[in-house]
Amino acid sequence: xxxxxxxxxxxxxxxxxxxxxxxxxxxxxxxxxxxxxxxxxxxxxxxxxxxxxxxxxxxxxxxxxxxxxxxxxxxxxxxxxxxxxxxxxxxxxxxxxxxxxxxxxxxxxxxxxxxxxxxxxxxxxxxxxxxxxxxxxxxxxxxxxxxxxxxxxxxxxxxxxxxxxxxxxxxxxxxxxxxxxxxxxxxxxxxxxxxxxxxxxxxxxxxxxxxxxxxxxxxxxxxxxxxxxxxxxxxxxxxxxxxxxxxxxxxxxxxxxxxxxxxxxxxxxxxxxxxxxxxxxxxxxxxxxxxxxxxxxxxxxxxxxxxxxxxxxxxxxxxxxxxxxxxxxxxxxxxxx
Amino acid sequence: xxxxxxxxxxxxxxxxxxxxxxxxxxxxxxxxxxxxxxxxxxxxxxxxxxxxxxxxxxxxxxxxxxxxxxxxxxxxxxxxxxxxxxxxxxxxxxxxxxxxxxxxxxxxxxxxxxxxxxxxxxxxxxxxxxxxxxxxxxxxxxxxxxxxxxxxxxxxxxxxxxxxxxxxxxxxxxxxxxxxxxxxxxxxxxxxxxxxxxxxxxxxxxxxxxxxxxxxxxxxxxxxxxxxxxxxxxxxxxxxxxxxxxxxxxxxxxxxxxxxxxxxxxxxxxxxxxxxxxxxxxxxxxxxxxxxx
Numbered sequence: 275x276x277x278x279x280x281x282x283x284x285x286x287x288x289x290x291x292x293x294x295x296x297x298x299x300x301x302x303x304x305x306x307x308x309x310x311x312x313x314x315x316x317x318x319x320x321x322x323x324x325x326x327x328x329x330x331x332x333x334x335x336x337x338x339x340x341x342x343x344x345x346x347x348x349x350x351x352x353x354x355x356x357x358x359x360x361x362x363x364x365x366x367x368x369x370x371x372x373x374x375x376x377x378x379x380x381x382x383x384x385x386x387x388x389x390x391x392x393x394x395x396x397x398x399x400x401x402x403x404x405x406x407x408x409x410x411x412x413x414x415x416x417x418x419x420x421x422x423x424x425x426x427x428x429x430x431x432x433x434x435x436x437x438x439x440x441x442x443x444x445x446x447x448x449x450x451x452x453x454x455x456x457x458x459x460x461x462x463x464x465x466x467x468x469x470x471x472x473x474x475x476x477x478x479x480x481x482x483x484x485x486x487x488x489x490x491x492x493x494x495x496x497x498x499x500x501x502x503x504x505x506x507x508x509x510x511x512x513x514x515x516x517x518x519x520x521x522x523x524x525x526x527x528x529x530x531x532x533x534x535x536x537x538x539x540x541x542x543x544x545x546x547x548x549x550x551x552x553x554x555x556x557x558x559x560x561x562x563x564x565x566x567x568x569x570x571x572x573x574x575x576x577x578x579x580x581x582x583x584x585x586x587x588x589x590x591x592x593x594x595x596x597x598x599x600x601x602x603x604x605x606x607x608x609x610x611x
Numbered sequence: 612x613x614x615x616x617x618x619x620x621x622x623x624x625x626x627x628x629x630x631x632x633x634x635x636x637x638x639x640x641x642x643x644x645x646x647x648x649x650x651x652x653x654x655x656x657x658x659x660x661x662x663x664x665x666x667x668x669x670x671x672x673x674x675x676x677x678x679x680x681x682x683x684x685x686x687x688x689x690x691x692x693x694x695x696x697x698x699x700x701x702x703x704x705x706x707x708x709x710x711x712x713x714x715x716x717x718x719x720x721x722x723x724x725x726x727x728x729x730x731x732x733x734x735x736x737x738x739x740x741x742x743x744x745x746x747x748x749x750x751x752x753x754x755x756x757x758x759x760x761x762x763x764x765x766x767x768x769x770x771x772x773x774x775x776x777x778x779x780x781x782x783x784x785x786x787x788x789x790x791x792x793x794x795x796x797x798x799x800x801x802x803x804x805x806x807x808x809x810x811x812x813x814x815x816x817x818x819x820x821x822x823x824x825x826x827x828x829x830x831x832x833x834x835x836x837x838x839x840x841x842x843x844x845x846x847x848x849x850x851x852x853x854x855x856x857x858x859x860x861x862x863x864x865x866x867x868x869x870x871x872x873x874x875x876x877x878x879x880x881x882x883x884x885x886x887x888x889x890x891x892x893x894x895x896x897x898x899x900x901x902x903x904x
Contacts, residue, residue, distance in 0.1 A: 335706065382889040389649060393843045394888050396836075397881035404878035519836075523713060530710050572725065575718025579696050582711045586703035 288538075293448060300440050309436035313508060315548050316443035317501050320450045322528045322540035324497030327454050329526070330534030331463065332490045333470035334384070335392045338399030339525050342495040344406060344517030345372045346502025348413060351512050355421035362426070365503040369496045376495030380488045399522050406514040418513030426507045439508055446504065447541075450497060455537050457493070462486060531581055533588025542589050550577060616747025621869045622862060623745070627754040627823070629861020630761030634816035635838025636845065636853035637768065638809030644848055645784045645798075645805035648697070648708045652716040653813055654835020655723075658828065659685050660814025661821040662723060665732040674737060682814045689810035693803050701799070716831070723828040731825035753822045760819045764812065765854060772850070777804060837864075840884055860884075 303309055321343055328334050349368030353359040359367070383394045406413050414420055425434045426442065433439045457463055468476035469483050476483050506512050524547070532543020554570040585592040635653055642650045663684050667677035692715060700711055736753040743750050771778040783791040784801050792798055816834070817826075824830065841860045845852025860880060867879030 386888055389847060390843060390888055394885055397884050400881050401878050404875060408874045527710055527713060530706060571721030572718050575714045575721055578714030579711050582707050583700040586700060586707040
């Protein structure tokens with residue numbers, strides 16, 4: 275009991291500390307490039323939090339989340355630039371629309387299991403990507419939406435630079451984490467974990483596994499859609515290429531590298547992967563002056579393999595284990611093990 | 612061109628690509644059955660085979676010799692990868708292992724970019740000669756090479772699986788890994804064998820398709836993906852299923868591109884895939900029904 279209380283206190287302390295760090299960072303980092311990387315990390319975190327709910331708690335993999343990300347971005351982009359709809363309304367429309375689409379498509383898809391499910395989501399992602407490429411009149415095709423997408427604004431506050439956008443994105447990212455945390459610790463969360471443990475056992479105890487999986491799938495699609503809208507209003511130009519298969523794969527990689535069993539996994543996973551990719555872009559030319567982009571890809575791939583070989587449960591699990599063994603040794607200094 | 616000759620044309624080009632998909636799909640099935648891993652680097656093995664072949668031929672090695680050397684090189688590379696990465700992490704969960712293969716695929720592609728650059732390479736067809744006309748449709752001789760190689764390799768694969776000790780051991784792992792282990796079959800050695808064998812299939816696929824499509828460092832992604840689709844269509848654990856899945860995918864794709872819209876070619880293939888999965892959730896040849904808890 276004491277342990278449980280301490281764990282809960284630790285969890286709250288961590289969340290508080292993290293929030294403080296988040297709000298302190300933009301005052302310390304004044305370089306616009308670093309700020310823009312942090313904004314992108316925030317946007318990706320929102321997607322990966324949703325994906326982690328689906329993968330870590332419902333035990334279902336999705337290789338098509340970039341499509342939902344793209345649906346959000348394009349709904350926002352098209353509604354605001356072509357039809358002059360208010361950006362916030364467009365974002366809401368994207369989220370609701372994507373949620374409904376995910377729910378409806380999810381009904382047949384979630385009759386599938388394991389690899390078939392992965393393949394079906396992959397196929398879904400590719401189909402949506404093809405539609406974005408081919409429906410030139412609506413989406414602008416491969417070259418993207420030509421009309422400018424407006425900035426987001428609240429009253430007279432226009433989010434038109436990295437500094438302001440940073441706060442907007444990270445407040446939403448924190449809300450996403452807190453909401454996900456509440457879902458995990460609710461009745462639905464317990465039902466979800468029981469699906470991950472054994473779907474048959476859960477069913478036999480009266481858990482409506484199918485409906486819960488669909489709800490989480492729709493929720494994670496809504497997360498991705500909101501992140502997509504944020505992306506569209508940040509970059510103010512969209513083309514189909516950031517919403518392809520490789521982005522879907524990258525979201526899954528971020529989720530797994532961070533670790534699926536903790537709410538900190540997504541933030542850590544997204545940060546590590548993004549900083550790694552950006553860092554390699556910065557530092558490889560310094561190490562090997564004649565190197566082009568090729569070395570980055572090789573090193574990125576190898577680091578990914580090494581992380582997964584030595585920390586198969588993700589970074590958060592490894593950190594938690596390290597912390598626990600440190601505490602264990604501190605409390606029992608005389609025992610050696 | 613009449614509709615029937617047009618259909619024949621699509622059928623022939625579909626069979627050509629389908630043969631390639633079948634070879635790649637077979638590799639997916641073998642590795643999945645023996646190790647439980649979906650090997651996302653399979654497409655890169657195809658690319659490596661084609662690249663080694665082009666390099667050797669350009670260096671003056673005769674085509675037949677180059678083919679053998681290229682296949683052996685890919686087998687060695689993949690063997691080393693299996694020992695270095697897959698075996699070290701064998702206790703990890705399947706999803707972790709899958710991410711490892713994604714990382715490997717990225718690294719292999721990066722190395723290929725480093726060595727061969729972004730330029731597409733061209734490989735001369737194995738035999739010279741103009742296109743052949745069959746009932747109003749035309750086919751390039753290299754397509755016959757592709758179809759012939761596919762048939763030959765499949766026959767060889769079935770022979771190995773039926774009549775050799777190692778083939779039987781692999782098959783035993785496919786049927787029941789645990790029982791195979793009790794019979795003294797070393798699962799680690801089988802994993803290595805499965806990877807090396809699949810690598811040979813993939814490399815061959817890359818080599819025979821090279822004269823039809825250009826060889827580029829990023830050709831592996833789509834081929835690997837289509838191979839995966841074919842394998843799943845066939846049920847993911849059945850070798851004849853993988854072959855039929857590959858051919859079916861090739862034909863569906865070429866018909867879809869020809870009759871409906873070439874821009875939606877990949878879309879059509881995947882819509883049909885989804886429909887098949889919805890109607891038959893275990894793949895066409897999958898074993899459906901009860902599962903022990």
